[in-house]
Amino acid sequence: xxIKILGSGCANCVxxxxxxxxxxxxxxxxxxxxxxxxxxxxxxxxxxxxxxxVVDEKVILxxxxxxxxxxxxxxxxxxx
Amino acid sequence: MSxxxxxxxxxxxxxxxxxxxxxxxxxxxxxxxGPFWDWLVYRMASLDPASRLGSxxxxxxxDTVKIGLLLVGVIFAVTVLRSFMxxxxxxxxxxxxxxxxxxxxxxxxxxxxxxxxxxxxPAFIGFVxxxxxxxxxxxxxxxxxxxxxxAIGLLFxxxxxxxxxxxxxxxxxxxxxxxxxxxxxxLERWVEPFVFETRLGGQxxxxxxxxxxxxxxxxxxxxxxxxxxxxxxxxxxGIALGAAIHGWAPEDFFTQYAGAGNPLAVLIAVLIGIPxxxxxxGIMPLVQALHDKDLPMGTLLAFTMAVVxxxxxxxxxxxxxxxxxxxxxxxxxxxAGIIAVGYLFNAVIPA
Numbered sequence: 146x147x148i149k150i151l152g153s154g155c156a157n158c159v160x161x162x163x164x165x166x167x168x169x170x171x172x173x174x175x176x177x178x179x180x181x182x183x184x185x186x187x188x189x190x191x192x193x194x195x196x197x198x199v200v201d202e203k204v205i206l207x208x209x210x211x212x213x214x215x216x217x218x219x220x221x222x223x224x225x
Numbered sequence: 226m227s228x229x230x231x232x233x234x235x236x237x238x239x240x241x242x243x244x245x246x247x248x249x250x251x252x253x254x255x256x257x258x259g260p261f262w263d264w265l266v267y268r269m270a271s272l273d274p275a276s277r278l279g280s281x282x283x284x285x286x287x288d289t290v291k292i293g294l295l296l297v298g299v300i301f302a303v304t305v306l307r308s309f310m311x312x313x314x315x316x317x318x319x320x321x322x323x324x325x326x327x328x329x330x331x332x333x334x335x336x337x338x339x340x341x342x343x344x345x346x347p348a349f350i351g352f353v354x355x356x357x358x359x360x361x362x363x364x365x366x367x368x369x370x371x372x373x374x375x376a377i378g379l380l381f382x383x384x385x386x387x388x389x390x391x392x393x394x395x396x397x398x399x400x401x402x403x404x405x406x407x408x409x410x411x412l413e414r415w416v417e418p419f420v421f422e423t424r425l426g427g428q429x430x431x432x433x434x435x436x437x438x439x440x441x442x443x444x445x446x447x448x449x450x451x452x453x454x455x456x457x458x459x460x461x462x463g464i465a466l467g468a469a470i471h472g473w474a475p476e477d478f479f480t481q482y483a484g485a486g487n488p489l490a491v492l493i494a495v496l497i498g499i500p501x502x503x504x505x506x507g508i509m510p511l512v513q514a515l516h517d518k519d520l521p522m523g524t525l526l527a528f529t530m531a532v533v534x535x536x537x538x539x540x541x542x543x544x545x546x547x548x549x550x551x552x553x554x555x556x557x558x559x560x561a562g563i564i565a566v567g568y569l570f571n572a573v574i575p576a
Contacts, residue, residue, distance in 0.1 A: 155343035184346055184545065185419060191429040193351035194312045194344045208311060208339070208432035209444065 146224075149179045151187045151197030151207070160210045161196040168216035174224065240439065255294050262287040281472025288464050288510055292379060296456075296506060297449050299378025304448040307339040308441040311433035312348050314338075315365070319357045324408045327361035332400035335368025336393070342370060342539045349546050354425050359416065360408015366543075367559055368400035371534040375452075376505035383513050384522075391570060392526055399530070399562035406558050415551035459507030467510035471517065479518045490524050491567035495560055498531025508532050522574050527567025534559060 148165060152158030162178065169176045181187055181199070190199055194208035198216070205219050262283055266272050272279035315334045322330060340348070345366060352362040372393055381389040413421075436444075470479075483490040512525045535556055543552060 153343070153346065155341075157341070157343065184350055185423045187347050188350045188354060188423050189426040191425055193316065193347050193425075193429075194340075194432060195347055204428065204430050206432070207430060208313075208344075212443075 146174060146176050146201050147179065148176050149181050149199040151181045151190060151192050151199060152195035153182050153184070153187075154180075155195065157210050158196040161198060164211065164213040165198060165216050167213040168220055171213070171217055172220055172224070174220065237438075240442065244442065251294060251298055255291070258290050258294070259287060262290075277472040279472075281468045284471040284514070285464055285468040288467065288513070289461070291382065292460060292464065292506065292510065293453075295378050295382040296375060296453065296460075299374060300449045300452050301445040303374040303378075304339070304445040305441045307337060308436055308444055309433055310334075310338045311431050312338055312340060312344065312351070313429055313431045314433060316348075316352055316355050316357065319352065319361060319365070320355045322357070322361060324358055324360055324405060327358060328364040328401045328404045328408070331357075331361045331364035331404060332368040332397045335365040335400060336372040336397070338365075338369065340369045342536075342542065345539060345542050346545050349543070350420050350423050351425060353416070353420050354423050358408055359413055360404045360406075362404075363407045363555065364400045364404025367403055367534065368397065370536070370539070371400060371530060371559075372396035373505045373533050375456075376509065376529060376533060379505060379509040383509065384516070388522060388526070391522075391574075392529075395526065395566040395570070396530065396534075399534075399559065399566060403558045403562045407555065410554065412551050412554060415548040415554075417546050417548065420546050456504055456506045459503050460510075463503070463507035464510040467514035470511070470514040474518065479515060479520055483520055483524060485521050485571065490521075491527050491564055491571065494524050494528040495531040495564050495567065498528045499535045499556065499560060500537065501532050503532055505529070505533050521571045523567045523570030523572075526570060527563050530563045530566070531560065534563065 148169070150158055150162045150165070152161070158180075162180075166178070181190075187195065187197065190197060190204050192204060192207045196210065197207035198205050198219075200220070200223055205223070206216075211219075266279065266283045266286065267274050270282075272282060274280060274283070315338045318334060319327060319331055349362060349366065352365070353359065377389060377393065380392055480486075483494065508529050512529055516522070516525055540552055540556070543555075547555070
């Protein structure tokens with residue numbers, strides 16, 4: 146799966162990527178990470194509050210940094 | 226594993242009992258704070274309350290603990306309450322609103338919407354792309370940092386309900402009027418053109434939807450940690466300066482230069498406050514110490530507002546979407562509003 150982290154490089158985006166990588170490692174998913182820092186592209190996903198988490202072109206979270214457990218939950222519901 | 230996960234209780238009953246116990250512990254600590262430092266500094270360490278060293282040391286410790294407690298309580302409560310709102314919901318409410326009504330709503334929503342200045346740019350583009358008028362968007366962007374939850378909590382704890390309401394009312398008024406004026410000036414030509422070409426795509430998801438009480442409480446606990454980690458250096462410097470002023474500054478030093486007698490005091494306070502980058506937590510101990518030295522409330526509120534509302538990092542972020550003349554106008558109009566409010570308060574509140 147392709148995971149995109151939306152945000153212009155603030156601390157929240159870095160944290161979101163950290164917890165997401167943790168969740169991906171826990172689940173043993175084969176995932177590719179990409180950063181989206183371009184504002185029009187971020188808005189293009191409908192995200193107005195960064196950071197945003199996009200999995201396979203679908204926005205699954207925005208506006209806050211969740212816990213790794215929460216991301217794991219969200220990713221599990223997508224893969225099953 | 227985050228603190229929030231470890232704190233996550235097993236049942237709903239345990240959650241509410243835990244929250245109740247935490248509230249009770251908070252109240253006890255808050256009440257015991259003053260007497261404890263009286264006992265330790267004046268009785269055990271035998272420092273004289275009338276001496277500079279004694280009152281300075283006492284001020285530093287009592288204020289550090291008091292402000293710490295107030296911040297924990299206020300940030301937690303505000304984060305939990307704000308988790309019911311989101312920028313997405315606010316934009317939906319503002320879409321299609323005319324100027325005037327729109328400015329009033331945008332200022333109010335700016336206060337209650339959870340908003341990080343790092344999201345200022347995507348929010349700005351999102352609002353404009355959704356057809357929210359520029360001036361209405363500006364009202365939101367002004368109110369959000371200006372009426373600051375940390376400042377509200379600290380003002381209430383230190384000065385009571387009166388100055389707190391004045392602060393909130395003045396902040397809303399400035400955001401409404403400044404946004405309206407900026408809208409009237411027709412400054413669209415100074416917005417970077419790509420903003421108007423951007424379309425909101427995808428499906429907009431609302432971060433405030435689908436959260437359980439546990440999620441909201443957990444967000445509150447985490448936010449307390451995040452903000453305290455971010456602001457503690459400002460807080461300690463602010464309290465240390467406050468303690469120094471409290472103990473060492475000559476009684477009439479500040480009133481002589483910035484007191485009610487100097488008609489330029491508010492103007493100077495705001496001009497100093499705009500480039501100063503701190504936050505409400507760092508400013509409030511200073512404000513309290515200066516208030517004890519008989520500086521008028523209007524001057525102090527204007528200073529606080531100038532510091533929190535206009536900050537260089539946010540202006541640099543906004544440069545991505547706004548051209549320099551619009552940023553300058555934004556600073557000038559907001560600054561003028563803050564100065565006007567400062568003079569108004571000094572005129573109506575007896576010193």
